[in-house]
Amino acid sequence: MKLICSKANLLKGVNIVSKAVPTRTTMNILECILIDASTDEIKFTANDMELGIETKIEGEIVEHGIIALDAKIFSEIVRKLPDNEVTIETDNSFQTLITCEKAKFNIIGKSGEDFSYLPYVERMDSIIMSQFTLKEVIRQTIFSIADNDNNKLMTGELFEISENQLKVVSLDGHRISIRNINLKDYYKYKKVVVPGKTLNEISKILPGSADKEVVIYITDNHIIFEFDQTTVVSRLIEGEYFRIEQMLSSDYETKVRINKKELLDCIDRATLLIKEGEKKPIIMNVADGHMELKINSFIGSMNEDIDIDKEGKDILIGFNPKFFIDALRVIDEEEVTLYMVNPKAPCFIKDDEESYIYLILPVNFNAAVNG
Amino acid sequence: MKLICSKANLLKGVNIVSKAVPTRTTMNILECILIDASTDEIKFTANDMELGIETKIEGEIVEHGIIALDAKIFSEIVRKLPDNEVTIETDNSFQTLITCEKAKFNIIGKSGEDFSYLPYVERMDSIIMSQFTLKEVIRQTIFSIADNDNNKLMTGELFEISENQLKVVSLDGHRISIRNINLKDYYKYKKVVVPGKTLNEISKILPGSADKEVVIYITDNHIIFEFDQTTVVSRLIEGEYFRIEQMLSSDYETKVRINKKELLDCIDRATLLIKEGEKKPIIMNVADGHMELKINSFIGSMNEDIDIDKEGKDILIGFNPKFFIDALRVIDEEEVTLYMVNPKAPCFIKDDEESYIYLILPVNFNAAVNG
Numbered sequence: 001m002k003l004i005c006s007k008a009n010l011l012k013g014v015n016i017v018s019k020a021v022p023t024r025t026t027m028n029i030l031e032c033i034l035i036d037a038s039t040d041e042i043k044f045t046a047n048d049m050e051l052g053i054e055t056k057i058e059g060e061i062v063e064h065g066i067i068a069l070d071a072k073i074f075s076e077i078v079r080k081l082p083d084n085e086v087t088i089e090t091d092n093s094f095q096t097l098i099t100c101e102k103a104k105f106n107i108i109g110k111s112g113e114d115f116s117y118l119p120y121v122e123r124m125d126s127i128i129m130s131q132f133t134l135k136e137v138i139r140q141t142i143f144s145i146a147d148n149d150n151n152k153l154m155t156g157e158l159f160e161i162s163e164n165q166l167k168v169v170s171l172d173g174h175r176i177s178i179r180n181i182n183l184k185d186y187y188k189y190k191k192v193v194v195p196g197k198t199l200n201e202i203s204k205i206l207p208g209s210a211d212k213e214v215v216i217y218i219t220d221n222h223i224i225f226e227f228d229q230t231t232v233v234s235r236l237i238e239g240e241y242f243r244i245e246q247m248l249s250s251d252y253e254t255k256v257r258i259n260k261k262e263l264l265d266c267i268d269r270a271t272l273l274i275k276e277g278e279k280k281p282i283i284m285n286v287a288d289g290h291m292e293l294k295i296n297s298f299i300g301s302m303n304e305d306i307d308i309d310k311e312g313k314d315i316l317i318g319f320n321p322k323f324f325i326d327a328l329r330v331i332d333e334e335e336v337t338l339y340m341v342n343p344k345a346p347c348f349i350k351d352d353e354e355s356y357i358y359l360i361l362p363v364n365f366n367a368a369v370n371g
Numbered sequence: 372m373k374l375i376c377s378k379a380n381l382l383k384g385v386n387i388v389s390k391a392v393p394t395r396t397t398m399n400i401l402e403c404i405l406i407d408a409s410t411d412e413i414k415f416t417a418n419d420m421e422l423g424i425e426t427k428i429e430g431e432i433v434e435h436g437i438i439a440l441d442a443k444i445f446s447e448i449v450r451k452l453p454d455n456e457v458t459i460e461t462d463n464s465f466q467t468l469i470t471c472e473k474a475k476f477n478i479i480g481k482s483g484e485d486f487s488y489l490p491y492v493e494r495m496d497s498i499i500m501s502q503f504t505l506k507e508v509i510r511q512t513i514f515s516i517a518d519n520d521n522n523k524l525m526t527g528e529l530f531e532i533s534e535n536q537l538k539v540v541s542l543d544g545h546r547i548s549i550r551n552i553n554l555k556d557y558y559k560y561k562k563v564v565v566p567g568k569t570l571n572e573i574s575k576i577l578p579g580s581a582d583k584e585v586v587i588y589i590t591d592n593h594i595i596f597e598f599d600q601t602t603v604v605s606r607l608i609e610g611e612y613f614r615i616e617q618m619l620s621s622d623y624e625t626k627v628r629i630n631k632k633e634l635l636d637c638i639d640r641a642t643l644l645i646k647e648g649e650k651k652p653i654i655m656n657v658a659d660g661h662m663e664l665k666i667n668s669f670i671g672s673m674n675e676d677i678d679i680d681k682e683g684k685d686i687l688i689g690f691n692p693k694f695f696i697d698a699l700r701v702i703d704e705e706e707v708t709l710y711m712v713n714p715k716a717p718c719f720i721k722d723d724e725e726s727y728i729y730l731i732l733p734v735n736f737n738a739a740v741n742g
Contacts, residue, residue, distance in 0.1 A: 073670055076643040082636070103640055107671035265453070269474055272447040299444055300478035 001037055001065020002089045005057060007081050007100065013044040013057040014075045016230055019201040021071040022048035032068035033075075034115045035088070037061045045118065046071060051198050052118040053205070056229040063089075066112030067096060077105050118233045121224055123217045127161060127187055131227055132210040137168050137179050138203040140330040140356065144323075145196040146172040156193040156237040159223075163187070169244060170196075175323050176244055176359040190218050193241050198223075198234035205230065247346070247359065252339040254286055257309035260336045264328040266304045267321045270295040273302055274321070281318035281363045286310060286340075295321070317343045318363045327358035372408055372436020373460045376428060378452050378471065384415040384428040385446040387601055390572040392442040393419040403439035404446075405486045406459070408432045416489065417442060422569050423489040424576070427600040434460075437483030438467060448476050489604045492595055494588045498532060498558055502598055503581040508539050508550050509574040511701040511727065515694075516567040517543040527564040527608040530594075534558070540615060541567075546694050547615055547730040561589050564612050569594075569605035576601065618717070618730065623710040627657055628680035631707045635699040637675045638692045641666040644673055645692070652689035652734045657681060657711075666692070688714045689734045698729035 014033065022030050025048070034045040042061060045054045067090045078086070081100040089097045094109040138157075146154035151173075158169040166181040202225055206214070217224040218236075225232040267282055274280045274297050285292040288310055294303040317340060327349055328336065339348040349358040385404065393401050396419070405416040413432060416425045438461045449457070452471040460468045465480040509528075517525035522544075529540040537552045573596055577585070588595040589607075596603040638653055645651045645668050656663040659681055665674040688711060698720055699707065710719040720729040 073643075077640075080636075080640040080643055102677070103637065103673065103675040105640075105644075105671060105673045265451075266474065269448075269451040269476075272444075272451055273476075300476060302474065302476045304474040306473070 001035070001067055002062035002087065003035070003037055003042060003059050004062060004085055004087050005042065005059030007078065007083050007086050009057045009059060010078045010086055013055050014071075014078050016055045016205045017044045017046040017053045018071055018075055019205055020046040020048055020051045020053040020232075029068060029110060029114045030116065031071055032110055032115065033071045034066065034068045034112055034117075036066050036112065038064050038066050045115070047116050047118060049116065050195065050235050051201060052233045053201075054118055054231045054233075065090060067094060068110040068112050068115050069096060069107065070109075073107060077107070118231070119222065121217065121219055121222045121233060123224065124219075125188060125190075125217070127166075127183070127190075127216040127218070128185065128213050129166070129181070129183060129216070130210050131206050131208050131212045131214050133181060134214050134225075135203050135206045135208040137166075137181060138199045140179050141168050141170045141177040142196060142199055142203070143326045143330070144170045144172050144175050144177040152237055153193055153239050153241055155197075156195050157199060158191065158241045159194055159218075160191045161187050162189045169241070171242060171244065174320065174361050175327070176247065176357070177327065178244070178248075178354075178357040178359075180353075180355050191241070192218055192223060193237040193239070194223055195234060195237055198232070202232055205232075248348075248357065249341075252341055252348075253313045254315045254338075254340045255311040256286055256291065256338040256340070257335055258291065258306060258338065260328055260331060260334060262306050263336070264325065266293050266306060267324050267328075269304070270302050271321050271325070273297045273299045275299070279320070279363075282321040282324070283316065283318045286315045286317070288314075315340055315343065317347065319347070319360055320363055323360045327360065331356065331358075372406070372438055373433035373458065374406070374408055374413060374430050375433060375456055375458050376413065376430030378449065378454050378457050380428045380430060381449045381457055384426050385442075385449050387426045387576045388415045388417040388424045389442055389446055390576055391417040391419050391422045391424040391603075400439060400481060400485045401487070402442055403481055403486065404442045405437065405439045405483055405488075407437050407483065409435050409437050416486070418487050418489060420487065421566065421606050422572060423604045424572075425489055425602045425604075436461060438465060439481040439483050439486050440467060440478065441480075444478060448478070489602070490593065492588065492590055492593045492604060494595065495590075496559060496561075496588070498537075498554070498561075498587040498589070499556065499584050500537070500552070500554060500587070501581050502577050502579050502583045502585050504552060505585050505596075506574050506577045506579040508537075508552060509570045511550050512539050512541045512548040513567060513570055513574070514697045514701070515541045515543050515546050515548040523608055524564055524610050524612055526568075527566045528570060529612045530561075530563050530565055530589075532558050532561045534560075540612070542613060542615065545691065545732050546698075547618065547728070548698065549615070549725075549728040549730075551724075551726050562612070563589055563594060564608040564610070565594055566605060566608055569603070573603055576603075619719075619728065620712075621710075623712055623719075624684045625657055625686045625709075625711040626682040627662065627709040627711070628706055629662065629677060629709065631699055631702060631705060633677050634707070635696065637664050637677060638695050638699075640675070641673050642692050642696070644668040644670045646670070650691070650734075653692040653695070654687065654689045657686045657688070659685070686711050686714065688718065690718070690731055691734055694731045698731065702727060702729075 017033055036043045042057050042059050084101055087099045096107050096109045098105040154172055160167040164183045164186045168179045170177050215226040223234050270282050280297045283294045291306050291308045336349055346359045346361050388404055407414045413428050413430050455472050458470045467478050467480045469476040525543055531538040535554045535557045539550045541548050586597040594605050641653050644666055651668045654665045662677050662679045707720055717730045717732050
């Protein structure tokens, strides 16, 4: 094989597919990037068996061929090369010569035949949205997936498509994040659970342009995202997702309108009194016209008053401050509305159209005060 | 005690003195910042018994007093406060109330009386240089102090003042860095070894302006740096510094003029083939008009040609690439000159005026080729 590509194109390709290279594996070949120039295209592929990424890069094929190169070493070499044309040349014993200006690197590759190609997945019924929309919806929900594998379904996000609506849901047992998005077209009903890792990696490599599209294909076991020159194939998480409808009530006893930045900054300040691993709630004391926020820890105490618009009853309620911070950070509005029932029922942060709903369970308040 | 200061002033003061707060200590009081408003100035002090920093901050003293506050908690609180006036108020039981806008923090402080103030040091014979010069000379030499305590003198830098010259030297047994600086005035001869940690911290807090000065006082056991509103007092390292003159020969067999960036980039590229902890030399093969650089490791090999101007003999010599990278990074010239004698004698990188001299010992070359 012999290729000539610009350093910039190589680097772009390497950066994209590297996201699917496993950090630890017993199969050495999976730690490689496959360079496939056996046809008239140069394709880079990486695959950790759950998630596979393939991207086409521009360049000249002088001699067709395939080689698998250690992803870490190859990407470091590419990164440090001068900003110029790069030649990659391999021989029958997989010796690989990478040349750029006067620099010559010699490394040993592996046969491409041992590499696990992306699974073949039939592409039917495409769903289309802008890159921006997909990237945003991931950012706005990914923080509330569970960070351990105790319940596999909680490590993924529900993607539910009905008519021209996409609903994305994540939950970890203490909170639920929901985003509802209007699509341009109408689609057949589909409901799948996409691994959180897949969504995290996609949001890193997705340029996120509002003018460009992502085409999504869903089958029984896989989801495919196609954008620009890149294809991402991921396994789906099997099983029936949680029935969240029963948890979403629209009754409330207290409704609070509050400036988002003030609330976020205040909770953020309060958390500095909490040492890592310590569980101390932030207490909200909601009254007419203002809300007092308090936190008590071994380090000290903090309290602050924030002006609010209140409808309904006064309430004294405690929360894990991190859950509020996570949700408030991804809401773009200047003002948010909180809906509460009682100190043991979930609090909802949502807009009137329910384009977003963040449900946060309160923490036991008596224990908190005495803690 | 009751003070009113802007958040910005508090933060500036906290950031400066925090550099002298020890990370681990058995004396809790040393982990504090002392706020001293017992006179008409507000002074922040921190002191780890080797290095002490004091800085004055602007603000209003409503009630005189002294308090010691945990440095980590106090600096985090200050950092997260709104950008406005901050009130710090203490009572007789060291309860400290920090108020800014509607936010109120309550933390418990310590009596200032337990705090170790900076040692009293007599200020005689000041030495003056620009902040820029001091900051630069530290950056250009600090990398070659020893990183372990086996030889205490190697963990510091020699500051030698004679007439209107300051010579700064650091060495770690494999290399020597020397910078010679012209001062504006003439001074009495002085020779001290300043702890590397002190110099590192000073270079972090020194604004580095070319128009502003640092005033330095040296006594038998201490060195004092005064700049802007800040005073840094450090112990000196005791003992006789190494006699480096005998290692500095001006004889050479090979003289090489080379573009600094090309050489640096090339060595930098070569090092990516070396895994952490692996010792592989970079081999320089100096011939007429060009120099070949080679590296061989378990990962692969790399070689590159660089154009040079050569005087004298050809030479084949090997070096620890990191030592070359460290020295080349702090030389500002476009071209550098290397002086070499034989593959077992040190290589010198220096300019004609000897404003800088970097001496680097070569590594055993035969072992390297077979390694």
